Amino acid sequence: MSTRIVPAASLIPADAPFPKAAKVALGMPQLRKNLAHATGTIRAKRANVAGELDDWESLRDTASAIKADVQHRLPELAVEFERNATAAGARVHWARDAQEANEIAARIVREAGADEVVKVKSMATQEIELNEHFEAVGLKAFETDLAELIVQLAEDKPSHILVPAIHYNRTEIRDIFDQKMGDAPKGLTDEPAALAEAARQHLRRRFLSAKVAVSGANFAVAETGSLVVVESEGNGRMCLTMPRTLISIVGIEKLLPRFADLEVFMQLLPRSSTGERMNPYTSVWTGAREGDGPEDVHVILLDNGRTGVLADEVGRQALSCIRCSACLNVCPVYERTGGHAYGHVYPGPIGAILAPQLEPGRHDDLPYASSLCGACYEVCPVKINIPEVLVHLRQQGPHQAGERAAMRAAKAVMARPRLWRAALKAARIGSMPWRRKGFLRRLPWPGSKWTVSRDLPVPPKEDFRDWWKERQR
Amino acid sequence: MSARPTAREEILARMRRALDGAGEAPVPPREYRRSLDADADITAMLIDRLVDYKANVHHGLASIAAALGDAKRVVVPADLPEDWRLGGAEFVPDTGLSTADLDGTDAVLTGCAAAVAVSGTIMLDTGAAQGRRAITLVPDHHVVVVRREQIVGHLAEALPMLDPVAPQTWISGPSATSDIELQRVEGVHGPRRLDVVLLED
Ligand code: SF4
Numbered sequence: 001m002s003t004r005i006v007p008a009a010s011l012i013p014a015d016a017p018f019p020k021a022a023k024v025a026l027g028m029p030q031l032r033k034n035l036a037h038a039t040g041t042i043r044a045k046r047a048n049v050a051g052e053l054d055d056w057e058s059l060r061d062t063a064s065a066i067k068a069d070v071q072h073r074l075p076e077l078a079v080e081f082e083r084n085a086t087a088a089g090a091r092v093h094w095a096r097d098a099q100e101a102n103e104i105a106a107r108i109v110r111e112a113g114a115d116e117v118v119k120v121k122s123m124a125t126q127e128i129e130l131n132e133h134f135e136a137v138g139l140k141a142f143e144t145d146l147a148e149l150i151v152q153l154a155e156d157k158p159s160h161i162l163v164p165a166i167h168y169n170r171t172e173i174r175d176i177f178d179q180k181m182g183d184a185p186k187g188l189t190d191e192p193a194a195l196a197e198a199a200r201q202h203l204r205r206r207f208l209s210a211k212v213a214v215s216g217a218n219f220a221v222a223e224t225g226s227l228v229v230v231e232s233e234g235n236g237r238m239c240l241t242m243p244r245t246l247i248s249i250v251g252i253e254k255l256l257p258r259f260a261d262l263e264v265f266m267q268l269l270p271r272s273s274t275g276e277r278m279n280p281y282t283s284v285w286t287g288a289r290e291g292d293g294p295e296d297v298h299v300i301l302l303d304n305g306r307t308g309v310l311a312d313e314v315g316r317q318a319l320s321c322i323r324c325s326a327c328l329n330v331c332p333v334y335e336r337t338g339g340h341a342y343g344h345v346y347p348g349p350i351g352a353i354l355a356p357q358l359e360p361g362r363h364d365d366l367p368y369a370s371s372l373c374g375a376c377y378e379v380c381p382v383k384i385n386i387p388e389v390l391v392h393l394r395q396q397g398p399h400q401a402g403e404r405a406a407m408r409a410a411k412a413v414m415a416r417p418r419l420w421r422a423a424l425k426a427a428r429i430g431s432m433p434w435r436r437k438g439f440l441r442r443l444p445w446p447g448s449k450w451t452v453s454r455d456l457p458v459p460p461k462e463d464f465r466d467w468w469k470e471r472q473r
Numbered sequence: 474m475s476a477r478p479t480a481r482e483e484i485l486a487r488m489r490r491a492l493d494g495a496g497e498a499p500v501p502p503r504e505y506r507r508s509l510d511a512d513a514d515i516t517a518m519l520i521d522r523l524v525d526y527k528a529n530v531h532h533g534l535a536s537i538a539a540a541l542g543d544a545k546r547v548v549v550p551a552d553l554p555e556d557w558r559l560g561g562a563e564f565v566p567d568t569g570l571s572t573a574d575l576d577g578t579d580a581v582l583t584g585c586a587a588a589v590a591v592s593g594t595i596m597l598d599t600g601a602a603q604g605r606r607a608i609t610l611v612p613d614h615h616v617v618v619v620r621r622e623q624i625v626g627h628l629a630e631a632l633p634m635l636d637p638v639a640p641q642t643w644i645s646g647p648s649a650t651s652d653i654e655l656q657r658v659e660g661v662h663g664p665r666r667l668d669v670v671l672l673e674d
Pocket residue numbers: 272320321322323324325326327328350376379380381382383384
């Protein structure tokens with residue numbers, strides 16, 4: 001007997017602020033169990049294969065520096081890419097925002113005489129909501145990555161960058177196939193191999209007859225005008241090879257200066273994302289090649305807020321992200337809330353610094369969805385200092401009137417040594433009754449705003465100033 | 474009236490504005506490894522990594538027949554060496570076969586451009602004895618022949634062996650997915666069986 005599928009994302013109120021959405025997610029025990037299991041598995045695999053390389057730290061340093069270099073030379077590299085891709089037979093388009101990118105893509109599909117496309121998993125197309133746009137203008141986009149297929153069939157939303165269906169376990173996936181796939185084999189079991197076979201059968205005819213494919217790219221090489229797609233299943237190869245028309249939507253931050261730079265990134269990316277020494281399939285293509293693959297090749301270079309991120313000296317490092325998802329897998333907050341609570345296609349630590357920058361004013365609560373433990377920085381293959389950017393964005397973001405007043409008062413007191421000493425003394429005396437417990441659980445208003453979700457340590461019996469004075473004697 | 478700037482002009486202008494005063498980034502350090510230690514046995518390592526990712530490994534030209542197993546129709550690139558076409562299968566040279574033709578074959582036999590020991594990666598760049606990309610994708614079983622001099626230890630040594638602007642496919646084991654509970658399962662849309670034949674002389 002299979003249980004009825006309720007899309008997980010539908011349980012979380014749309015546009016709810018993170019604390020509220022997180023609370024809902026925390027009340028879903030199966031979701032937490034699935035996440036803990038999956039992230040635990042991948043953490044161990046990543047640590048193993050990263051540990052195999054004795055130059056891992058040097059690779060991270062190089063990757064981080066190459067990405068910084070790319071950001072500084074973005075206009076020049078984008079033009080170089082355009083020139084080389086065009087010379088190789090691709091048509092390069094530029095899109096200021098999601099709307100423009102979607103319109104260009106839809107126009108190309110129609111010009112190719114098609115009304116449906118097969119899709120390779122791509123964060124950029126999720127970000128611009130290409131599927132929704134296509135649907136609105138009467139085109140259909142079929143996801144072909146197994147996890148994306150699961151999410152699309154369940155009418156759910158992705159909850160992880162790499163494994164969008166990470167919040168479902170095998171039994172739930174079996175139930176989704178059973179109820180929504182139409183051509184699911186009778187008596188389908190929840191064995192992962194059987195589920196993969198069902199997906200193969202379901203998509204095979206579509207692959208072999210598709211006219212148009214839409215992809216993203218993991219890297220865009222300026223020197224050659226090549227695009228690179230990293231994948232596991234072969235659905236990427238199918239989309240990139242079989243159709244006549246190929247549309248790739250590529251964020252401008254994906255550029256790399258040289259083909260040889262892949263020797264750095266293709267060591268870091270698979271080990272950091274799936275915990276493999278190398279992913280099963282990597283495709284590299286440059287424009288169109290006669291007699292091999294698509295003849296009608298398009299690249300859409302996408303801004304959609306990225307140049308705004310570029311303008312922030314501290315925040316721009318978020319553009320170095322290679323979407324490996326290692327930071328999600330180690331994040332204690334992500335592990336408990338899952339991806340939907342973040343309310344953005346980029347969840348987890350990277351989402352907490354990218355979403356508020358890509359859409360200024362819309363996700364100001366996300367930089368607080370972190371305990372600043374620093375685990376994300378430690379695993380990030382391109383060494384994005386996520387805690388640094390989080391703190392930076394907290395400073396920049398709006399602050400409530402109460403918080404502002406409290407900070408102003410604290411500043412006034414701390415700036416005057418005599419007042420500060422008096423305040424410390426008052427705090428010591430005031431907290432005497434709780435001394436033995438060591439912390440305060442509930443303060444009266446307005447302090448209750450703080451203690452509603454945190455404990456407050458009791459000030460020590462003796463402060464540093466007094467202790468120092470004592471010692472000097 | 475001046476025309477509205479094109480998206481290209483506007484994005485480039487936004488980039489330049491964002492970078493105003495940003496200066497230059499330092500030159501990236503390059504202290505990472507570009508090869509393995511001289512005493513590393515790269516063939517042994519390649520075999521170990523291939524087997525780890527569920528590819529089957531065979532030795533010597535004569536083993537091609539065994540690697541092809543019971544495949545009846547085997548597609549081959551038109552320029553595949555004659556002396557590789559071993560065993561009882563019918564060899565179908567790819568002279569622009571249709572997708573349906575390809576789908577009707579049981580296996581594909583090709584050479585490769587390079588093989589990387591550290592990661593167990595076979596690289597194809599549509600060069601000699603490799604054919605176009607579709608022939609190594611549609612059949613469910615890929616048998617690939619690797620010559621000793623094509624094996625390198627490290628990825629950095631393999632990239633210069635590829636034609637950077639030719640379509641490339643880097644293959645590490647058969648098609649797989651980790652999408653269900655992050656466990657690797659072999660066999661989704663690409664060839665579900667990968668056999669590697671090493672020619673060691
Ligand atoms: S921020 Fe770093 S760790 Fe997180 S997804 Fe991006 S590259 Fe990976």
